[in-house]
Amino acid sequence: MATRLDGRELAAAIETRLAATIAAHQPRLGRPPGLAVLRVGDDPASGVYVANKEKACGRVGIRSLGAHLPAATEAEQIRARIEALNADPAVDGILLQLPLPGGLDAAPLLMALDPAKDADGLHTLNLGRLLKREPGPRSCTPAGVMALLARAGVELAGRRAVVVGRSILVGQPMALMLQAADATVTVAHSRTRDLPSLTREAEVLVVAAGRPRMLGAEHVRPGAVVVDVGIHRRPEGGLCGDVIVEEVEPLAAAITPVPGGVGPMTVTMLLVNTVVAWCRRHGLEHGLGDLVP
Numbered sequence: 001m002a003t004r005l006d007g008r009e010l011a012a013a014i015e016t017r018l019a020a021t022i023a024a025h026q027p028r029l030g031r032p033p034g035l036a037v038l039r040v041g042d043d044p045a046s047g048v049y050v051a052n053k054e055k056a057c058g059r060v061g062i063r064s065l066g067a068h069l070p071a072a073t074e075a076e077q078i079r080a081r082i083e084a085l086n087a088d089p090a091v092d093g094i095l096l097q098l099p100l101p102g103g104l105d106a107a108p109l110l111m112a113l114d115p116a117k118d119a120d121g122l123h124t125l126n127l128g129r130l131l132k133r134e135p136g137p138r139s140c141t142p143a144g145v146m147a148l149l150a151r152a153g154v155e156l157a158g159r160r161a162v163v164v165g166r167s168i169l170v171g172q173p174m175a176l177m178l179q180a181a182d183a184t185v186t187v188a189h190s191r192t193r194d195l196p197s198l199t200r201e202a203e204v205l206v207v208a209a210g211r212p213r214m215l216g217a218e219h220v221r222p223g224a225v226v227v228d229v230g231i232h233r234r235p236e237g238g239l240c241g242d243v244i245v246e247e248v249e250p251l252a253a254a255i256t257p258v259p260g261g262v263g264p265m266t267v268t269m270l271l272v273n274t275v276v277a278w279c280r281r282h283g284l285e286h287g288l289g290d291l292v293p
């Protein structure tokens with residue numbers, strides 16, 4: 001039976017470190033780190049995510065400076081809001097909550113972020129830094145997965161990893177981070193042929209396809225470490241991932257639960273990026289280099 005990789009426990013341990021870093025530096029700096037979460041429209045899942053992020057900020061001592069704009073807001077007004085946050089000295093991190101309402105293109109708005117305040121690591125410059133293995137804020141979900149794997153002592157160097165999904169938000173940065181850790185990585189997507197044969201080669205399998213309960217026993221090599229990034233509300237109530245957990249758990253060496261695996265780590269990495277940005281702006285040591293480079 002697989003070991004469960006507990007994201008809640010690790011997130012709580014990292015939050016304790018963040019609170020200590022903030023408490024150590026705040027007296028000298030005279031202000032806490034600030035995170036602005038910009039939400040546009042009324043996507044219900046986003047409402048839950050934003051509330052979770054704001055609560056997490058409160059737990060560690062980050063000031064939340066969010067704004068909620070109506071769905072009909074024009075791209076130019078959102079850009080103006082981002083530019084005001086870029087210029088605001090109380091703001092160290094900015095997150096544009098995705099998805100945006102239909103008709104709004106996220107790409108130019110993400111480009112309007114000050115890369116130094118890009119708390120989600122999605123600005124083109126920061127994705128380029130990841131590609132070149134240069135320091136910078138990292139995409140929160142894959143960075144959270146890397147932290148979970150490190151905490152569980154999963155050896156990556158020389159191992160065969162498969163990432164299912166190639167989005168800019170999850171799949172692509174995940175593959176780059178695994179490669180940077182010296183895994184041999186294959187990326188699968190919706191046009192991949194014979195997915196089960198490919199995923200059965202994986203010693204480390206990360207699933208971010210956004211398809212509820214898509215991967216079962218036939219996709220998993222016995223003894224693999226399985227990371228389930230997917231999160232879906234089930235019609236009958238409760239949440240599930242992209243993996244059929246009752247089929248995969250008896251086979252795998254380790255698995256992330258849904259909920260309680262990758263989700264809490266995504267929120268925590270947002271806080272990490274914000275605290276690191278706050279420290280960098282003031283030339284202070286952050287001590288979080290094991291989590292982001």
Ligand code: NAP
Nearest residue numbers: 141165166167170189190208209210229230231262263266
């Ligand atoms: P996305 O943008 O929809 O991307 C999904 C990717 O999966 C695409 O690359 C797609 O391929 C691929 N795919 C779809 N169906 C497939 C299939 N049958 N076989 C193989 N590949 C397939 O989704 P995302 O933003 O990356 O998110 C993925 C999942 O993670 C979602 O469930 C999302 O809710 C969840 N998520 C969770 C967290 C968290 O904190 N836990 C954070 C972010 C996202 P193509 O490129 O060919 O279309």
